[in-house]
Amino acid sequence: xxxxxxxxxxxxxxxxxxxxxxxxxxxxxxxxxxxxxxxxxxxxxxxxxxxxxxxxxxxxxxxxxxxxxxxxxxxxxxxxxxxxxxxxxxxxxxxxxxxxxxxxxxxxxxxxxxxxxxxxxxxxxxxxxxxxxxxxxxxxxxxxxxxxxxxxxxxxxxx
Numbered sequence: 138x139x140x141x142x143x144x145x146x147x148x149x150x151x152x153x154x155x156x157x158x159x160x161x162x163x164x165x166x167x168x169x170x171x172x173x174x175x176x177x178x179x180x181x182x183x184x185x186x187x188x189x190x191x192x193x194x195x196x197x198x199x200x201x202x203x204x205x206x207x208x209x210x211x212x213x214x215x216x217x218x219x220x221x222x223x224x225x226x227x228x229x230x231x232x233x234x235x236x237x238x239x240x241x242x243x244x245x246x247x248x249x250x251x252x253x254x255x256x257x258x259x260x261x262x263x264x265x266x267x268x269x270x271x272x273x274x275x276x277x278x279x280x281x282x283x284x285x286x287x288x289x290x291x292x293x294x295x296x
Contacts, residue, residue, distance in 0.1 A: 171202040174261070191264045199255045203267040206232045207247045210260030217241045217253045220272055226256045241272055 169184035172194040179194060184202035187193065193205060195213065207213065213229040220241040232247035241250050249255075249262055251271035268274055 169200045169202055172196070172199075187264055187267060189264050189267055193262050193264060195249065195255050195260045195262055197255055197257055197259065201249045201251055201253050201255065201262075203251050203264045204271045205249050205262035205264045207249060207260050207262045208232060210258060212258035213255065213260040214257040215249055215253045216256050217250060219252050219254075220250055220276070229258075229260065231260075 170181050171184045171187050172179055172181050173187060174180075174192040174194065184200070187202045189203075191203075192208070193202065195201065195207075195210075201215070207229050208231060210229055210231050214226040215229055216226045217223060227246075228244040229249060230245045230247050236247055241248075241253075250273065251266075252273040266272075266274075269278055
């Protein structure tokens with residue numbers, strides 16, 4: 138009986154390790170990674186480690202880690218539906234050095250936004266905003282303010 142108990146404990150231990158490995162793999166997939174150019178070398182880092190001034194490499198299938206200005210692109214298109222609700226991807230152009238910042242949406246703007254998805258082409262972009270300062274961060278902050286205001290000013294009405 139003791140032998141069966143040891144075998145069962147061994148099987149349970151192995152299953153637990155497999156489960157932990159699977160969960161770690163899922164965490165890695167859920168955490169967006171970014172390919173940045175630092176000191177002339179391309180390195181892959183967690184999206185949260187991207188800082189203002191980094192050059193990021195954008196490739197088809199990548200989620201943009203921060204708001205950035207496109208410096209170089211080849212057939213670059215991004216799905217900005219998360220921010221704008223547009224049903225089709227928008228074409229991105231290279232920054233000409235003169236254009237001023239614009240809101241998300243529309244073709245041929247040289248800006249990509251945090252949380253959007255690159256659906257075609259590739260490019261290099263200069264990070265201009267990260268975290269709460271991105272367009273996505275601003276939306277989150279506004280939602281938090283609205284939620285906080287509603288809770289703070291909530292009054293029960295009895296009829």
